[in-house]
Amino acid sequence: MSELIIENVWKEYGDQIVLENISLTVASRAFVALVGPSGCGKSTFLRMLLGQEHATRGTILLEGEPLPAEPRPDRGVVFQRYSVFPHLTVLGNVLLGKELIASKYKAKLFGPARRSAIEEARQLIAEVGLSGAETKYPAQLSGGMQQRLALAQALIMKPKVLLLDEPFGALDPGTRAEIHTLMKRLWNETQMTVVMVTHDMREAFTLATRVVAFERPRDRPEEKERYGATITRDISIWPPRRAGEFSHFSPDRDGPVVLQGPRRDDPSSSPSGDR
Amino acid sequence: MRWINTKPTRGAQLALMLLPFVLLIAAYAAGSAARLAGNANDKLLPNFVGFADAINRLAFLPDVRTGDYLLWSDTAASLMRLFAGLGISTVTALLVGMAIGMLPYLRALLTPFVAVISMVPPLALLPILFIVMGLGEASKIALIVIGVAPTMIRDLALxxxxxxxxxxxxxxxxxxxxxxxxxxxxxxxxxxxxxxxxRLQLGPAWLFLIAAEAISSDSGLGYRIFLVRRYLSMDVIFPYVAWITLLAVLTNxxxxxxxxxxxxxxxxxxxx
Incomplete structure (x- = not known):
């Protein structure tokens, strides 16, 4: 199981307090969406879960153990950009994790070990819908395909926790809806806990089992430096979603996402569109 | 239409590409013809017949004193030094640059040092190199490395x-x-x-090579140019310069x- 316990965590950069007194328990196999205004420290919080940054005060426990101070294979990540390696093909990108784990010095696999790794990688590539693109480089893929690749690359490590930093923020709504469906399926089929930072409320409520809002309770200019953001809302989705379980309450809600109304980037829906 | 939006067609692009070269050659031919009309023995701007003569003599006839074909032996000597220098610089830059870029401790240790070293004018070090390493190949290769490697290290680290x-x-x-x-x-x-x-360091590498060869050498393209300068042999110097340029362009x-x-x-x- 992969329960995350965050206890009284503070993050300060010098005098600037970014996060104050964050306490949160993320159940195993939960899907938590972190929302909040820009610059409120959601991404900082995610980087702390990743091990890229460290809490100034407080502790973070994964399965009861303090979090290692470095990024490790037990926590996978997908960023909004730069998540895949431009110099490797789709297959090479997915294979990389296998090679790094199995071959300490050469970081390359040969012979039967390589063939079985390729087999596994191909399966995962097919699962995220990239079959046929194995020999392409990321620069030849669309934004949505790159993010699918980034997911496959992270999932081959079978991480306990998957961390997503606005992974679908740069995608157009149609592509985003498709990748939401994929994300939901992957979450249902694997054993991992997911923590996702997003700006998109619709995305948060479509995917998550729980939505956590970060906000600065005191946000006047003179207060900004000495008061950080904290958790102001913690909403559990009802009726509850559970990984791997079919929802009897609203099967259509947890089914594929259908777009309603005008798209976000539709010029006619913008305030300046009525010229 | 705005100037920034007008683009040449493929044909126009080719013509434009060739234009400066043609203009340069035409300007030279005109200048040469004018001077030779005034004095048939003028050495400053020889005509193309003079160049053909010199190239034939240096590239296809053995030198009377040594029996070498000078253009080729000079080219071999220079390229050997150039590629040795560039090769050493490349390997050094790759290893040191990558280490500086990746490891914070090495970055703290070496970044300021490399930045200072890269500001030392390499030619000012040439006398020291000659004194320490002698007048042979080592000092010339060392000059190229000192001139080129620090910049490459900084570039790769960045x-x-x-x-x-x-x-x-x-x-x-x-x-x-x-x-x-x-x-x-x-x-x-x-x-x-x-x-x-x-590729970007090819220019500086040639500069340091020719400087070293000009001062002390017994073969090489730079050596030849500075040797025949004493006889005002523009008919040799111009083809040599063109040849060096061609070599650099090809390498690039x-x-x-x-x-x-x-x-x-x-x-x-x-x-x-």
């Missing part, structure tokens, strides 16, 4: 630092150690840049083709 932090973190979550990340993530992405870096072109062939993704990135 390039390694510029790799998005996300990529490095991602590689860590895939279980990569420092060594594995250097080998599989940083190195392959630095190599295309290394080739570009060598071949290196870029190698980059595209070996690292096809680096070209995709450029277009993307």
């Amino acid at each position: 390039k390694a630092l510029e790799l998005p932090r996300e990529q490095i973190v991602k590689a860590e979550t895939l279980g990569g150690s420092s060594w594995q990340i250097a080998l599989r993530v940083v190195l392959p992405q630095i190599l295309p840049r290394l080739i570009t870096c060598v 072109f071949i290196l870029d083709q190698i980059r595209i062939a070996v690292f096809p993704w680096s070209q995709l990135e450029k277009q993307g």
